[in-house]
Amino acid sequence: MSTIRIDKNHIELLDRLISHLTLRGNKINKKDLIAKLIEDAMIAEGIGKNEDLSSITDDHAWKGLEEVFELGIMDLSEKVDDVLYKLNGEE
Numbered sequence: 160m161s162t163i164r165i166d167k168n169h170i171e172l173l174d175r176l177i178s179h180l181t182l183r184g185n186k187i188n189k190k191d192l193i194a195k196l197i198e199d200a201m202i203a204e205g206i207g208k209n210e211d212l213s214s215i216t217d218d219h220a221w222k223g224l225e226e227v228f229e230l231g232i233m234d235l236s237e238k239v240d241d242v243l244y245k246l247n248g249e250e
Contacts, residue, residue, distance in 0.1 A: 163193075 165173065173189060180187055187195070201207070 173192070177187060177189065177192060180192070
């Protein structure tokens with residue numbers, strides 16, 4: 160657990176938000192609200208809580224570009240369209 164410092168203006172805004180949510184029947188404390196706001200922001204940015212940042216290596220296009228070296232093609236641009244748009248007919 161960490162402690163964060165919030166300026167007075169934002170504490171007042173946080174209190175107003177909690178009051179608003181409480182009036183609507185959603186009882187929540189500051190800690191839980193901040194945690195929920197962080198999780199929602201991560202979802203909005205397309206970042207999962209447990210997202211594996213190395214997932215790019217599992218990407219179809221990335222794997223195709225790795226194969227370029229095995230084919231002996233020196234210029235990656237010769238294979239990019241085939242990989243990205245599957246022009247070679249392979250699925």
